[in-house]
Amino acid sequence: MLHLRLIVPTDTTDEVVTLLETTVGTAHLVVLPGAARSPAGDVVMCDVAREAGDELIRDLRGLGLEKSGSITMENMELTLSDHADRAEDEAPGDGADAVLWEELTEATHEESTFSVTYVSFLALATMLAACGVMLDNAVLIVGAMAVGPEFGPLAGISTAIVQRAPRLVARSLWALIGGFALAMIVTAGFAWLMDAFGLFTHDMIDKPRPNTGFIWHPDWMSFV
Numbered sequence: 011m012l013h014l015r016l017i018v019p020t021d022t023t024d025e026v027v028t029l030l031e032t033t034v035g036t037a038h039l040v041v042l043p044g045a046a047r048s049p050a051g052d053v054v055m056c057d058v059a060r061e062a063g064d065e066l067i068r069d070l071r072g073l074g075l076e077k078s079g080s081i082t083m084e085n086m087e088l089t090l091s092d093h094a095d096r097a098e099d100e101a102p103g104d105g106a107d108a109v110l111w112e113e114l115t116e117a118t119h120e121e122s123t124f125s126v127t128y129v130s131f132l133a134l135a136t137m138l139a140a141c142g143v144m145l146d147n148a149v150l151i152v153g154a155m156a157v158g159p160e161f162g163p164l165a166g167i168s169t170a171i172v173q174r175a176p177r178l179v180a181r182s183l184w185a186l187i188g189g190f191a192l193a194m195i196v197t198a199g200f201a202w203l204m205d206a207f208g209l210f211t212h213d214m215i216d217k218p219r220p221n222t223g224f225i226w227h228p229d230w231m232s233f234v
Contacts, residue, residue, distance in 0.1 A: 011037075011089045011098065012063045012110075016054040016070070017046040017079040026054055029069055035062030035101030037093040051079055057086065057094055059101035064110050083113070111173060118169045121162025122182040124189060131159045132189045133196040139225075140197050144210055146219035160186060 018026050023041065030036050035058055042053040058066055063083060070081055135158035142150030166182035169175070204210040224231065 011086045011094050012058045012060055013084050013086050014056050014058050014063075014066070015082040015084075016075060017049055017051050018054050018075065019049075019051045019078050020044070022073065022075075022078070023052045023054065025073065026070070026075065029073070030054070030056050030066075033058075033062060033066050033069070035059035035097050036066070037091065037097040046079075049079055057089065057091075057097070058083075059098045060110070061103040062097075062101040064112070067110070067112050083110070111169070114165075114169055115173060115175070115178065118162060118166035119178060119181070121159070122166035122178070122185045124181075124185045128159050128162075128185065129189055129192050131157055133193040135159075136190075136193040136197040137200045140201055143219070143222050143225055144204075144214050146217075146221045148221040151222060151225065160189070163189075 014030075016026060020043075023043075027039070027041060030039055036056050038055075038057045040053075040055040042055075044051075045053040067081065067083065070076070075081055135154040138150050138154035138157060142148065142154060163182040163185040166178055166185075170178035170182065201210060
C-alpha cells in the first residue's frame, strides 16, 4: 500500500475527495479542514493500492493540484486493515508489477545528474576496468561494473522515452557522454602513471588474455 498526503485549496477539496472516493483501490480517507498553513488549505490523506497509484496521481495532476497545493506519496511497510485488503483486491493488476512513473522519473532524474560524485565513481570504475584488462582479471571487471553509476542515466533515457520527456533524455545523454569523456581522460592519466612506475608494461599488453579478451578485442559475442 501507498500513503497519499495532499494539500488541497479549500475550493477544490470536494472535487478531490470525490475523486478519491470513486477511485478503485483507495481506503482510509481522512480530511483535515484548514490544517495546512503553507500552502494554505485542507489536508487530505488516504491509502492507495500500489497498482492504482499511477493513475490516481495522473488524475490529481489533471486537477492542477501539484501547482495549487502538493502531492506526496510514500510506501508503507505495514498496514493491518480489512479495508486496505479489500482495496488491494479491488484494484486491477498486481502490486508487484505496478510501476509508479512519477516515482521512477524522480529517481532517474537524481541518478542521471552530472555531478562530482557521479564522475568520481565513473572514473573509479574505468580505472578498475583498466587494471582488469591489463591484469586479465575478470573479478576487477565485475568490480568496475558494480562501482560504475552509468545505470542511472541509462534508466533515465529509457524512462524518458516512455514518458516522452526530451529534457530527461538530454540530461541523461549529457551525463553518459560527458561522464565517460572525463572518466577516460582520468584513466589515461592513471595508465600513464602506472606505466611510469613500471606497473603497466608493454609485455602486459601483448600477452594472451583469455579472461578479458572480449573487452580488449570486442566481437559479436561481446555484444551478445
